[in-house]
Amino acid sequence: MAIPIKAPAFPESVADGSIATWYKKPGDAVKRDELLVDIETDKVVMEVLAEADGVLGEIHKHEGDTVLSGEHLGSLNEGASAAPPPAATASAASAAQTGSGAGQAEALLSPAARKLVLEHGLSAETLQGSGKDGRITKEDVLAAIQSGAKSPPAAPEKAPAAAADAPLFAQGERVEKRVPMTRLRAKVAERLVEAQSSMAMLTTFNEVNMQPIMALRSKYKDLFEKKHDGVRLGFMSFFVKAAVEALKRQPGVNASIDGNDIVYHGYQDIGVAVSSDRGLVVPVLRNAEQMSLAEIEGGIANFGKKARDGKLSIEEMQGGTFTISNGGVFGSLLSTPIVNPPQTAILGMHKIQERPMAVNGQVVILPMMYLALSYDHRLIDGKEAVTFLVTIKDLLEDPARLLLDI
Known part of the structure; x- marks a missing residue:
């Protein structure tokens, strides 16, 4: 039986929200009351929990999409069990080679967090998860980036001694990074401008x-x-x-x-x-x-x-x-x-x-x-x-x- 996953009812002061993080992928097993997705509004982050045990079905609203109060986000197949991944044997062999700790850390990454980890060359082992059951969220990765956390470099067979001290960017390189403003930050900015323009x-x-x-x-x-x-x-x-x-x-x-x-x-x-x-x-x-x-x-x-x-x-x-x-x-x-x-x-x-x-x-x-x-x-x-x-x-x-x- 498919149960619809819906956005919670927003208060009157909140018009809409956006999908911040999906903590499960289609086909993943889900326990009752387990956190499925975070919805960010201009005031708070609202959590959507699973209504029953089962398997996450299709996702209709993806990370970054705008959602309205009560809107359909996806579906949950109640009572179903997750099928083993087809590459389970290969994954196990790979985990044995790279270390079980790294495999466990990767498994705790949310999709948005995994994308940021790959983009910035971080290691999941160095991150601390603040989500349920130690899950590493997008916010955890952003905090690590701001604090300057980097992946431990793989030791080359023969590397010059100065390589470890090499800067992150080449000298003189002009680097820019564009990050979308969070809803909360945008709302704060709007209210501050409004206050200064409407008050003496x-x-x-x-x-x-x-x-x-x-x-x-x-x-x-x-x-x-x-x-x-x-x-x-x-x-x-x-x-x-x-x-x-x-x-x-x-x-x-x-x-x-x-x-x-x-x-x-x-x-x-x-x-x-x-x-x-x-x-x-x-x-x-x-x-x-x-x-x-x-x-x-x-x-x-x-x-x-x-x-x-x-x-x-x-x-x-x-x-x-x-x-x-x-x-x-x-x-x-x-x-x-x-x-x-x-x-x-x-x-x-x-x-x-x-x-x-x-x-x-x-x-x-x-x-x-x-x-x-x-x-x-x-x-x-x-x-x-x-x-x-x-x-x-x-x-x-x-x-x-x-x-x-x-």
Whole structure:
């Protein structure tokens, strides 16, 4: 019995997707709930699983093809068993000559991954698979290419000593590589251009002395981690808490514009920008005003893991009333972040840098961080924006005020 393999139902905000990777070839045996194909949308990667045991039949949509919600991708022959490959004996002999490890690694390559491996001269043995059962996906190969991984060269009988140091390209050679933009990257680019063309965007800056937060974290981080089952105390939870309090005092920064209306939100859903191999994503901490420091840190850590594994759901990235972006983890000293519409403001954190500061007439070396608040000037006035940023600065430089609600 042939079971149709269909694309999942896309949310209203997702028009279509494209086939990223088929993990099986026609004729391959398939187990129930085994991953068959990844569909990449402009927000998330959606997985299609096998509905029953059987054999993969015909594939109608191939890698790179555009698919719509519920569209027919292929078929699964329920209850059938895979026929042994005709060249099984020859393959076994070849595997014995080249080594069983290489044969196993090749078998774990998805079609798209195998194509990239051949194009770039990589060895499957050097790749780490992140897919189900250790399968090597297209993204794994791209990550290896970016990190400079190359196939181990076969040892020639007699080779000059300088051959091992030969450059990848001949000196003076002008090489270009054209790679299609992922849907997520294209969507991010579209939204950033839209934000800059539709908003009266302005950025204001301030700086915060991080010494009180660093001292508090250093004193209690081990006890905090032990108390909260391995959740580590970082800086982001303090910034989220400070932002929540500042948003309560300046509700306009927590608002959004809908046509000619201003929508004021009586809750604080904080988006936290997370970088992944596929691009920038912004999962949202719902009702952050009700969360403890441990819940915030745990939520952010979970988002980071899901972003790396491509497991973030659309629901986790929708909404949000305010965003925090931490470019400091990459070494950024100062930047002007772009507002994520329909929100009207975004807070940019940066690298903690020791600088000489004047304190009570004395020069003191302090760990300082620049803060940037980009905002939509159509809704937020300069006074409101500066007051918001100064509130965050005051709360971070005296974290006891967060506990005392003053």
